Amino acid sequence: MRVIELARAGGVTADTVRHYTREGLLQPRRDPRNGYQLYDAEALGRLRFIDCLRSLGIGLPEIKRILSWVDQDSPPAVDRDTLLVEHGARLRSRIHELQAIARWLEHTTHDHDAAPSLKQLIETLGSAKSAIGPDGPRSALSMMR
Structure with missing residues (x-):
């Protein structure tokens, strides 16, 4: 190429x-x-x-x-001090946020009436609840139910 x-x-x-x-x-x-x-x-x-x-x-x-x-x-010399390890939690959180958006899109295209509103998704993503909690990362869509 x-x-x-x-x-x-x-x-x-x-x-x-x-x-x-x-x-x-x-x-x-x-x-x-x-x-x-x-x-x-x-x-x-x-x-x-x-x-x-x-x-x-x-x-x-x-x-x-x-x-x-x-x-x-x-x-790789991956240990606790490696920058990639430091970004691990942020990466997992980002993955879950993107998965929440993907699930929201899936719901809006298949079952529009049961899907949370876009405003609800945005509010949830912006709340502390969308961050990684004690039980691991949480998705916005699963928390809206």
């Missing part, structure tokens, strides 16, 4: 792909005929992984360190 194709497949801009390439996060090969940068399926996976980590607020220097584990084919 060329830059623009990778960008489209990854849901980012071509400038983002070029920036990640300059930062060493993506490693294209060069087409010997024309010098174009070419990316493979692994690059698309890396791009999506980078995008996920960025959505958690993880910066490029930390992402570069994480990807170096892959590049060096070494196991």
Whole structure:
């Protein structure tokens, strides 16, 4: 894939792909005929992984360190102090919030009368109840019933 194709497949801009390439996060090969940068399926996976980590607020220097584990084919040094571990609770909470939204969409398309209102969903997501509680993450939709 060329830059623009990778960008489209990854849901980012071509400038983002070029920036990640300059930062060493993506490693294209060069087409010997024309010098174009070419990316493979692994690059698309890396791009999506980078995008996920960025959505958690993880910066490029930390992402570069994480990807170096892959590049060096070494196991990650994951311990209690690793940034990924620190983001684990936030990630699980985000997953549950997105699942709640997906369930709400499912209910509104299949059983509109029984579905909670969008206002209720938004209020629940904004409340302390949508955060991770003592029993683990809670979904907004399950709390509305």
